[in-house]
Amino acid sequence: MITISVGGFFTKETLKLVENLPARKMLLTSNGNEKFRESYDKVYYMSSEEAGRNRSVYHMFGIEYCLEIIYLEYYKRFLK
Numbered sequence: 412m413i414t415i416s417v418g419g420f421f422t423k424e425t426l427k428l429v430e431n432l433p434a435r436k437m438l439l440t441s442n443g444n445e446k447f448r449e450s451y452d453k454v455y456y457m458s459s460e461e462a463g464r465n466r467s468v469y470h471m472f473g474i475e476y477c478l479e480i481i482y483l484e485y486y487k488r489f490l491k
Contacts, residue, residue, distance in 0.1 A: 415478075417474060422444075429451070437451060441457040
């Protein structure tokens with residue numbers, strides 16, 4: 412399961428549900444909440460800074476940018 416939650420608000424609200432899922436879980440966020448690392452198998456941060464100080468940039472462009480990179484890699488591996 413892949414969760415993209417730039418500010419972490421969605422992730423906080425669904426944490427109990429996610430903890431009990433038998434799937435591998437990956438999170439993409441700019442929020443450095445320790446609980447996220449405990450509940451997800453892998454957490455990728457959108458910033459090298461712990462809490463992503465310039466969060467407005469990530470909120471505006473982060474999701475689109477990350478999805479574009481994922482699609483590009485998928486295209487190169489499977490569709491080209």
